[in-house]
Amino acid sequence: MNIASLILYCFIVTFSPGPTNIVILSTTHNFGTKKAMQYTYGATVAFGILLLLSVLLNSLLVTIIPKILVVMQLIGSLYMLYLAYQVYKMDVSKPMDNQTGSFWSGFAMQFINPKVVLFTMTVIPSFVMPYYTDMSALMISVILITIIGFLAFLTWVLFGTLFRDFLQKHKKAVNVAMALFLVYAAVIINK
Template sequence: MNMTSFIFYCFIVTFTPGPTNIVILTTVHNSGTKKAMDYTYGATIAFGVLLAISAILNTLLVTVIPRILLVMQIIGSVYMLYLAYQVYNMDTSKPSVNETGSFMSGFLTQFLNPKVLLFTMTVIPTYIMPYYVSMAAVTISVVAITIIGFLAFIAWVLFGAIFKGFLQKYKKIVNILMALFLVYAAIMIWI
């Protein structure tokens, strides 16, 4: 197993902007660090669950993957465009009190996040299963990848917390940029 390639793949996919990271940054910006951490905990647990499901069901999904990917691309793209619309239309004149920063929203959105779904469906069969098949090795791999994902989410929370003053000062511009990033992510699924 090429450990360097595996680590780079995990870090690049989890630390680069994607729907979850953008929602975390937006949540810090609009609702504070505590709400963003609630979302992060939910997103992390779902990330680990998805990795475990991928590890367990990998051989069963091989024949179904093309159809699953198409359905998830459609659902994921529509959901990201919906998130972009919500972020763009966010009322920046008053503080928001909503459930976008909750544990449950963090958990559930991972199941519609095409970046996470594609990653979890490819990382285990590509990097782990060809070299390690024991339950212990696969479990350790799932835990390690989940920790990497959690570190990525925390990095986005810290980024939002550090730059909160700047982000607050330019709320509307930041919301427009975050919405555009989500639209870009939705388009990139099809390219």
């Protein structure tokens, strides 16, 4: 097993902008670090569960991935467009209270986020299972990859926290930019 390739793949996929990371940044920007961390905890738990499901159901999923992939792409794209609309239409002049920064919204997002679903369905079968099949090695892999994902989410929370003043000063422009990134992600998934 090429551990360097596995780690590089995990870092590139989890740290790169995607729907979850953009929502984390938006939540930090609009609702603060505490709400973003609630969302992050939910996203991390779901990320770990998806990795675990990939390990446990890999042989079954291999036969039905094409059918699941089409449905996940459609649902994920529609959800990202919905999120983009929500971010765009936020009234930046009023104090905000929203459920997008909750544990459960972070948790649910992972199951319909095509980037995460595709990553979790491919990383363990591609990098680990060809070399290790015993459950302890697979569980260690799930834990380590989940930690990498959590670190990626924390990086986006930190970015939002460090640049909060700038983001607050340019709130509408930032919301429009984040909405456009979500629309772009929704379109790219279906190419």
